[in-house]
Amino acid sequence: MKKITPLILVVFLLSANIVNAASLYIDPSGASFSKDDTFTAKIRLNTDSEECINAAEIRIDYPENLINVIDVSDGESIFTLWVEEPKINKDEGFVSFAGGIPGGYCGRIPGDPGLTNVIATLILQPNINADEPVNIPISFTENGNTVLLNDGRGTEASLELYGAEFSIQGTLVEGRGEWFDLLDEDNTAPESFTIELTKNNQVFDGKYYIAFSTTDKGSGIDHYEVLEKQIDDDFLARLFWFTRDDQEWRPAESPYVLRDQDLNSVISVKAVDNAGNERIATLIPPEALRKDNIVEDLVPLLIIGSILGGLVLFVKKKKQSINNES
Amino acid sequence: MGVLKLKGNILRYLCLALFVPAFLFTPVFEFVHLVNAQINLNTEIEVTICGNGEVETVNEECDYGDGNNVGGYSTTITGRQCNPDCTWAPYCGDDIVQTVNNEECDDGNNEPDDFCTAECKRVSVVGPSGPTGSGNNTPGSSTPPGNTQVKIVGKAYPHSNVNILKDGTVIGVVAADAKADFSFTSAGITPGTTTFGIWAEDRLGLRSIALTVTFEVVQGSTTTVSGVFLPPTLDLDRTEVNRGDIINMTGSTVPEVQVSTEVNSEHTILDSTISSETGEWELDFDTSPLEEGAHTARAMFEIEDAGLASESSFSQAVSFFVGQGQATIGTADLNLDDRVNLIDFSILLFHWNTDGGDSDPPADINRGGRVDLADFSIMLFNWTG
Numbered sequence: 001m002k003k004i005t006p007l008i009l010v011v012f013l014l015s016a017n018i019v020n021a022a023s024l025y026i027d028p029s030g031a032s033f034s035k036d037d038t039f040t041a042k043i044r045l046n047t048d049s050e051e052c053i054n055a056a057e058i059r060i061d062y063p064e065n066l067i068n069v070i071d072v073s074d075g076e077s078i079f080t081l082w083v084e085e086p087k088i089n090k091d092e093g094f095v096s097f098a099g100g101i102p103g104g105y106c107g108r109i110p111g112d113p114g115l116t117n118v119i120a121t122l123i124l125q126p127n128i129n130a131d132e133p134v135n136i137p138i139s140f141t142e143n144g145n146t147v148l149l150n151d152g153r154g155t156e157a158s159l160e161l162y163g164a165e166f167s168i169q170g171t172l173v174e175g176r177g178e179w180f181d182l183l184d185e186d187n188t189a190p191e192s193f194t195i196e197l198t199k200n201n202q203v204f205d206g207k208y209y210i211a212f213s214t215t216d217k218g219s220g221i222d223h224y225e226v227l228e229k230q231i232d233d234d235f236l237a238r239l240f241w242f243t244r245d246d247q248e249w250r251p252a253e254s255p256y257v258l259r260d261q262d263l264n265s266v267i268s269v270k271a272v273d274n275a276g277n278e279r280i281a282t283l284i285p286p287e288a289l290r291k292d293n294i295v296e297d298l299v300p301l302l303i304i305g306s307i308l309g310g311l312v313l314f315v316k317k318k319k320q321s322i323n324n325e326s
Numbered sequence: 327m328g329v330l331k332l333k334g335n336i337l338r339y340l341c342l343a344l345f346v347p348a349f350l351f352t353p354v355f356e357f358v359h360l361v362n363a364q365i366n367l368n369t370e371i372e373v374t375i376c377g378n379g380e381v382e383t384v385n386e387e388c389d390y391g392d393g394n395n396v397g398g399y400s401t402t403i404t405g406r407q408c409n410p411d412c413t414w415a416p417y418c419g420d421d422i423v424q425t426v427n428n429e430e431c432d433d434g435n436n437e438p439d440d441f442c443t444a445e446c447k448r449v450s451v452v453g454p455s456g457p458t459g460s461g462n463n464t465p466g467s468s469t470p471p472g473n474t475q476v477k478i479v480g481k482a483y484p485h486s487n488v489n490i491l492k493d494g495t496v497i498g499v500v501a502a503d504a505k506a507d508f509s510f511t512s513a514g515i516t517p518g519t520t521t522f523g524i525w526a527e528d529r530l531g532l533r534s535i536a537l538t539v540t541f542e543v544v545q546g547s548t549t550t551v552s553g554v555f556l557p558p559t560l561d562l563d564r565t566e567v568n569r570g571d572i573i574n575m576t577g578s579t580v581p582e583v584q585v586s587t588e589v590n591s592e593h594t595i596l597d598s599t600i601s602s603e604t605g606e607w608e609l610d611f612d613t614s615p616l617e618e619g620a621h622t623a624r625a626m627f628e629i630e631d632a633g634l635a636s637e638s639s640f641s642q643a644v645s646f647f648v649g650q651g652q653a654t655i656g657t658a659d660l661n662l663d664d665r666v667n668l669i670d671f672s673i674l675l676f677h678w679n680t681d682g683g684d685s686d687p688p689a690d691i692n693r694g695g696r697v698d699l700a701d702f703s704i705m706l707f708n709w710t711g
Contacts, residue, residue, distance in 0.1 A: 052538075054703050054706040054707060055699050055702050055703040055706060056699075057699050075518075076518065076519045077519070078519060078521060078540050080493045080494045080521065081494065081671060081706070083674075083675060083678060083699070083702050098699060098702075100702055100703065100706045101494075101521055101538070101540070101706065102491070102494040102521075102523060102536060102538070102706045102709030102711070103491070103494075103521070103523040103525075103535070103536035103537065103538035103706065103707075103709055104538055104706065104707065105521070105538065105540050106538065106539075106540075108541075109371050109372065109373055109539055109540075109541055109551075110371075110372050110373065111372050111373035111374055111375070111382065111541075112373050112541040112542055113375060113378075113541075113542050113544055114519065114541065114542030116519050116540050116541050116542050118519065146699060148699060148700065148703040149703075150703070150706065150707050151643070151707065152535075152642055152643055152655070152704060152707040152708065153643075153655060153692070153700075153704065154692055154699070154700025154701065154702075154703040154704050188516060191493065191516060193495070194495070196667075196668050196669050196672075198661070198669050198672075200661055200669075200673060202673070202683070202684065202685050202686065203672075203673055203676040203677075203685075204676065209672070211668045211669055211671065211672035212668070213494070213668055213671075214493075215493050217516045217517065217518025217519065217520075218518070254668075254672060254675075255672035255675060255676065
């Protein structure tokens with residue numbers, strides 16, 4: 001399905017060695033595909049041997065009338081934290097995102113069996129049916145890309161950019177393409193992770209919130225969901241389980257402000273990768289932080305008391321009236 | 327949430343009230359980088375993969391390939407097995423008497439005509455006193471074949487706790503010995519692109535930067551990362567001085583190595599000293615050659631091992647000011663809990679693309695007027711997990 005143009009690749013590899021402080025490039029730099037094929041193009045980063053980088057802001061342009069970017073995967077990414085999740089602007093034909101790596105990335109180390117320099121992977125699908133080959137350029141937006149050095153000062157690295165050009169001809173004969181093959185093969189769940197529960201007077205009006213993050217070594221993280229489930233720690237709650245305010249899984253992003261600010265719920269976060277594999281992390285808020293609402297507890301007791309009192313009075317009156325009648 | 331809970335409780339107690347009579351009678355059931363750096367770096371971090379069939383450098387004694395490094399005792403040198411960590415499994419002829427494998431002697435060979443037989447039995451002994459046999463197949467390691475392991479070996483500070491991060495999250499803490507050597511092994515690593523970060527705190531409470539290595543973890547193999555040398559820690563006795571004052575630089579590193587310092591100015595100023603037996607180092611720096619303004623200092627060490635010289639990377643750059651003024655970069659520990667981790671990142675995200683509001687410490691870490699990629703970069707540089 002994919003034919004890498006050897007000449008373009010050789011020219012590219014030679015040019016890619018001319019690295020200043022950092023260079024961004026698209027891999028492969030040239031290949032042939034068919035309409036409806038789904039293929040991947042990796043955004044890779046090379047660094048100068050004496051430079052480490054730790055953050056990047058990427059923007060890539062594509063001809064939206066010729067090709068669709070159907071997804072952006074962080075599956076093999078060296079970045080583990082994202083300040084701006086990948087955004088696909090189908091109207092204007094660009095993809096943008098920003099992320100980073102704690103401690104920095106200092107290039108490939110001797111002995112590493114992989115190139116290990118992927119920042120993200122674009123999932124592309126041509127939307128034209130061409131009898132003759134049509135060339136589709138994918139390029140880094142001029143002045144839209146920034147890579148910062150891991151120097152503790154946020155210094156911008158000098159950057160070189162290398163785009164790619166794909167050729168489209170014919171229609172896909174069988175299968176759904178490389179990306180769907182990758183999804184079929186991915187049976188690895190996202191990495192295990194923990195949930196951080198915190199509050200800070202300066203954010204979210206001092207409300208409790210959670211922070212979480214994980215990575216997926218296969219197809220990449222697709223989304224997160226959060227569930228807050230009431231802790232059934234009293235007899236009545238267990239007895240009348242059917243009256244619980246069980247919440248459902250809700251799509252979420254980190255940081256996430258908790259709905260239950262009394263912290264009387266078990267908090268679960270589910271990380272789902274692009275192939276549908278899931279990893280769930282759970283946190284039971286510490287007993288010391290949970291808030292018992294006395295008013296809430298007293299009101300139901302008063303209501304019960306009133307109802308029971310009313311029942312007793314009603315029965316007494318009934319008995320009295322029966323006695324009076326007899 | 328409070329309203330929801332109240333509704334739930336009301337419903338429960340109503341149910342209780344309505345069904346109380348029935349229950350009464352029913353049983354109830356329960357449930358700085360300096361651009362013009364003058365020192366040539368030669369940090370040799372290397373990855374070796376145990377399980378790829380190639381014996382690589384000093385970290386491996388053997389490698390029979392994926393799934394074949396199963397360990398187990400061998401009665402001969404030629405039949406010796408390779409452990410899952412690419413060290414030789416016990417065998418008759420390794421010069422070590424393994425009584426657990428019924429060896430009575432081991433003279434380092436399989437020659438029959440010396441005092442120890444080819445099967446590691448004493449020649450002079452008539453009739454073995456212990457159990458006989460060719461030995462048990464005792465694996466040399468508990469690691470099952472196919473397990474994916476990563477081993478990190480390097481130098482930190484004497485008796486320091488070394489924190490190991492995987493993809494930004496702490497997965498272990500290991501103690502360095504008196505020589506500052508440490509070794510950490512983690513099993514059950516998911517194959518794929520993985521970043522390991524390593525940082526330590528010395529006995530003075532000073533922290534190193536997080537040294538990171540990113541590589542492809544191979545399934546079923548033991549990947550050894552060697553040469554992880556944490557740079558010296560560095561502290562200055564003052565950060566605002568008059569020109570000509572002496573700044574005292576202190577820190578910790580590997581015992582008895584050369585520590586080189588670098589102060590940025592119009593011309594980079596280099597100096598060096600030797601660390602003590604316990605790894606502490608100290609250097610008085612004369613600020614006379616510096617122009618007025620902001621400067622940074624950083625340090626690295628050089629070590630010679632078996633005739634080969636190696637160097638650490640540079641420490642974090644510590645800022646100081648000559649004349650009147652102060653460093654402009656604030657702290658990345660935005661919640662002041664002495665760690666830079668996911669919680670600080672969440673605060674940064676809250677203020678992302680704003681001026682940082684009234685955040686204190688400011689989320690606009692570099693005081694650039696906006697919480698942006700540069701602030702994120704500074705946070706990642708200071709990350710502790």
